[in-house]
Amino acid sequence: MRISDDRYSRDRQRFDLALRFIHHEARTRTIRTWTGLTDDRIRKLYRSYIAAGSSAKVARHRGKSPRQSAYFTRSPRMRHEAAVLASVCYLLGVMPATQVADAARHLPGMQRGEALCEAFETYRRLVPEPRISFEHAVFLIAALACGDELRAAHCIDCNGLIVVDRLAMNGRRCLACEGSPQGKFGF
Numbered sequence: 529m530r531i532s533d534d535r536y537s538r539d540r541q542r543f544d545l546a547l548r549f550i551h552h553e554a555r556t557r558t559i560r561t562w563t564g565l566t567d568d569r570i571r572k573l574y575r576s577y578i579a580a581g582s583s584a585k586v587a588r589h590r591g592k593s594p595r596q597s598a599y600f601t602r603s604p605r606m607r608h609e610a611a612v613l614a615s616v617c618y619l620l621g622v623m624p625a626t627q628v629a630d631a632a633r634h635l636p637g638m639q640r641g642e643a644l645c646e647a648f649e650t651y652r653r654l655v656p657e658p659r660i661s662f663e664h665a666v667f668l669i670a671a672l673a674c675g676d677e678l679r680a681a682h683c684i685d686c687n688g689l690i691v692v693d694r695l696a697m698n699g700r701r702c703l704a705c706e707g708s709p710q711g712k713f714g715f
């Protein structure tokens with residue numbers, strides 16, 4: 529009895545997480561990797577999600593997930609958004625404590641998936657007109673965790689967390705410090 533109860537609650541958790549991923553327009557492959565559900569179950573969930581009228585306009589993405597680290601560093605605005613998202617991810621325990629070589633494979637899991645949804649939802653509340661998609665958020669945490677292309681660093685003026693290209697690690701400032709005349713807030 530207990531075993532089936534446990535299994536039921538684990539399945540329930542997987543479905544809940546998959547629904548959250550669907551709500552954030554994650555790709556089927558991403559949902560499968562993070563929840564362990566089969567494509568068939570994800571398709572059924574997706575259909576019931578639409579049928580329930582939760583959001584008729586949720587886009588379903590197919591094909592490959594985003595793979596460009598330059599996306600996060602190409603403009604001051606994107607650097608700022610990436611910094612906000614990364615900060616929340618660190619705070620909510622989405623990021624592993626140490627660097628992970630094959631992060632895309634080792635990060636996915638139920639607990640981290642729930643924390644990632646929490647972080648992504650928080651980021652969307654903090655940033656007006658947020659531009660980073662959920663799929664890009666998944667890429668960002670994997671890229672930061674493996675550290676090959678992107679790394680988390682500290683602004684040299686205010687010590688705030690910033691996301692930088694691995695090759696441009698030193699002497700970087702956050703958006704606020706970059707924009708002010710002395711490179712500081714004035715205190």
Ligand SMILES: [Zn+2]
Nearest residue numbers: 683686702705
């Ligand atoms: Zn700063």
